[in-house]
Amino acid sequence: MRMGFFTDTSICIGCKACEVACKEWNDVPDDGLNFLGTSYDNTGGLGADTWRHVAFIEQPVSVPAIGDSGIRWLMSSDVCKHCTHAACLDVCPTGALFRTEFDTVVVQQDVCNGCGYCVPACPFGVIDKRESDGRVWKCTLCYDRLKSDMEPACAKACPTQSIQFGPLDELRERAAGRLGVLRDAGVADARLYGADESDGVGGFGAFFLLLDEPEVYGLPPDPVVTTRDLPRMWKAAAGAALALVGAVAAACARPR
Amino acid sequence: MSSYYGHPVVKAPVWKPVIALYFFTGGLAGASSTLGCAARLAGNRRLARAALLASAAGVAASGPLLVADLGRPARFLNMLRVAKPSSPMSVGSWILAAFAPASLVAAACDLTRLAPRLGGAATTAAGALGPAVATYTAVLVADTAIPAWHDAHRELPFLFAGSSLASAAGTALAFTATADAGPARRLAVVCAALEVASFRAMKHRLGEVAGPYKDGRAGRLAKAAEACTALGALVVVTAGRRRPEAVVAGGLLCAGSLLTRFSVFRAGFESAADPAATIVPQRRRVTSSGTVSP
Numbered sequence: 001m002r003m004g005f006f007t008d009t010s011i012c013i014g015c016k017a018c019e020v021a022c023k024e025w026n027d028v029p030d031d032g033l034n035f036l037g038t039s040y041d042n043t044g045g046l047g048a049d050t051w052r053h054v055a056f057i058e059q060p061v062s063v064p065a066i067g068d069s070g071i072r073w074l075m076s077s078d079v080c081k082h083c084t085h086a087a088c089l090d091v092c093p094t095g096a097l098f099r100t101e102f103d104t105v106v107v108q109q110d111v112c113n114g115c116g117y118c119v120p121a122c123p124f125g126v127i128d129k130r131e132s133d134g135r136v137w138k139c140t141l142c143y144d145r146l147k148s149d150m151e152p153a154c155a156k157a158c159p160t161q162s163i164q165f166g167p168l169d170e171l172r173e174r175a176a177g178r179l180g181v182l183r184d185a186g187v188a189d190a191r192l193y194g195a196d197e198s199d200g201v202g203g204f205g206a207f208f209l210l211l212d213e214p215e216v217y218g219l220p221p222d223p224v225v226t227t228r229d230l231p232r233m234w235k236a237a238a239g240a241a242l243a244l245v246g247a248v249a250a251a252c253a254r255p256r
Numbered sequence: 257m258s259s260y261y262g263h264p265v266v267k268a269p270v271w272k273p274v275i276a277l278y279f280f281t282g283g284l285a286g287a288s289s290t291l292g293c294a295a296r297l298a299g300n301r302r303l304a305r306a307a308l309l310a311s312a313a314g315v316a317a318s319g320p321l322l323v324a325d326l327g328r329p330a331r332f333l334n335m336l337r338v339a340k341p342s343s344p345m346s347v348g349s350w351i352l353a354a355f356a357p358a359s360l361v362a363a364a365c366d367l368t369r370l371a372p373r374l375g376g377a378a379t380t381a382a383g384a385l386g387p388a389v390a391t392y393t394a395v396l397v398a399d400t401a402i403p404a405w406h407d408a409h410r411e412l413p414f415l416f417a418g419s420s421l422a423s424a425a426g427t428a429l430a431f432t433a434t435a436d437a438g439p440a441r442r443l444a445v446v447c448a449a450l451e452v453a454s455f456r457a458m459k460h461r462l463g464e465v466a467g468p469y470k471d472g473r474a475g476r477l478a479k480a481a482e483a484c485t486a487l488g489a490l491v492v493v494t495a496g497r498r499r500p501e502a503v504v505a506g507g508l509l510c511a512g513s514l515l516t517r518f519s520v521f522r523a524g525f526e527s528a529a530d531p532a533a534t535i536v537p538q539r540r541r542v543t544s545s546g547t548v549s550p
Binding site for chain 1: 257268342416440446
């Protein structure tokens with residue numbers, strides 16, 4: 001059965017318990033004690049040593065009722081999307097990246113040779129190389145915990161159920177219901193991100209409810225798996241190869 | 257345009273500049289094998305020898321460059337653990353696994369005059385695989401989420417084919433006696449034109465995503481590449497039959513080819529670092545189709 005995450009950012013309180021639980025369970029190295037000056041976010045984005053990343057956005061809003069302006073908080077815990085059509089998996093030349101029985105995408109660390117092809121292939125910039133180690137790392141959706149019928153560490157630690165784990169079908173139903181509730185309550189900007197199977201990556205295994213456009217959270221508005229265009233690329237390469245042969249043949253038609 | 261504190265959306269590659277150097281050495285090897293095979297078929301043994309040796313030299317340089325860039329070099333053989341058509345790097349690894357021994361055997365047999373039938377078969381095999389070796393790297397970089405690479409997937413293979421041929425013709429020109437270098441001279445002019453024209457067409461069609469190829473470090477590399485290639489072709493046309501000039505022309509063509517690879521390589525990093533390159537075209541798609549968010 002396909003398992004996944006529904007991250008409902010409308011109830012995220014920015015506690016970062018997910019980040020900590022992920023690090024603790026998966027033994028992820030520290031990602032630097034940095035002060036980035038980007039609100040409460042000091043990890044910046046997902047990477048080899050950051051598998052859950054809480055984004056903090058302080059958005060100026062006007063509140064006409066009290067004739068004043070203020071700030072609204074957007075907080076969102078980002079994670080690997082475990083795409084239906086996963087570019088990282090498609091381009092991996094060693095087979096280190098594979099799709100599990102839960103339809104999640106995981107790196108086999110005993111196979112990865114650190115070629116780095118998956119890094120620029122991911123349309124979300126999720127997977128990255130750990131320089132101290134030479135291999136690539138990302139969220140495994142706690143493959144080991146799933147194997148033991150436990151929920152992933154981040155979902156377990158989330159105090160507000162902003163991170164929900166379960167069978168993807170159920171999560172999508174629940175998300176549609178939640179979106180309806182929010183819309184009815186007048187939250188016009190609420191939207192689901194990655195719940196649609198017709199999108200460029202065939203839908204996410206880990207999708208989101210957002211309160212603004214995806215790019216506000218650092219997410220691409222219309223991600224497409226790069227291998228969708230691979231047949232066209234090989235066709236162009238075949239044309240170029242033919243041109244190469246033609247040029248050589250024409251040049252060598254006279255021997256001297 | 258909105259973004260998250262101006263952070264990039266996609267990750268820049270983790271490849272070191274040795275990979276750009278490999279694009280050059282691999283391209284030189286691939287195109288030289290095809291040139292060597294054709295020259296041999298046409299009965300031009302001296303030109304064939306120069307090209308076959310250039311191919312072997314390119315192959316010998318390429319292997320270490322590729323292994324050196326791996327995070328776990330000792331696991332380089334994992335590249336042949338599976339055969340995956342969806343991964344241009346897997347396809348390329350298998351092509352190289354067949355091409356590299358063929359190229360080395362072809363050069364060794366030609367040089368030693370031993371085993372002529374084996375040498376002939378190896379020359380044919382390497383010559384047939386050469387165009388794939390010279391162009392698959394274009395598919396490899398295009399098959400990423402980096403806008404300046406992915407969106408250039410139509411022109412990049414032609415640019416890489418032209419660049420590979422320019423280096424092969426240039427090298428053959430430099431190492432072949434004037435009387436036998438006619439095919440290399442003709443080839444040099446044609447492929448210099450292909451290299452310059454496809455780079456220009458690429459920059460033109462890419463529109464707003466072409467920024468890195470025009471400005472900054474990658475842009476300067478692109479301008480230098482075009483200047484070297486054009487000048488090399490000019491020297492071939494005007495003075496290619498004189499020996500020192502032919503060597504200079506060959507050097508210029510190789511320099512142009514190398515600079516082209518470094519320009520494309522560098523442009524990918526700059527494109528990845530720019531959130532607008534990823535977000536703006538995607539936002540426009542969403543807005544015009546009206547399918548996703550409001």
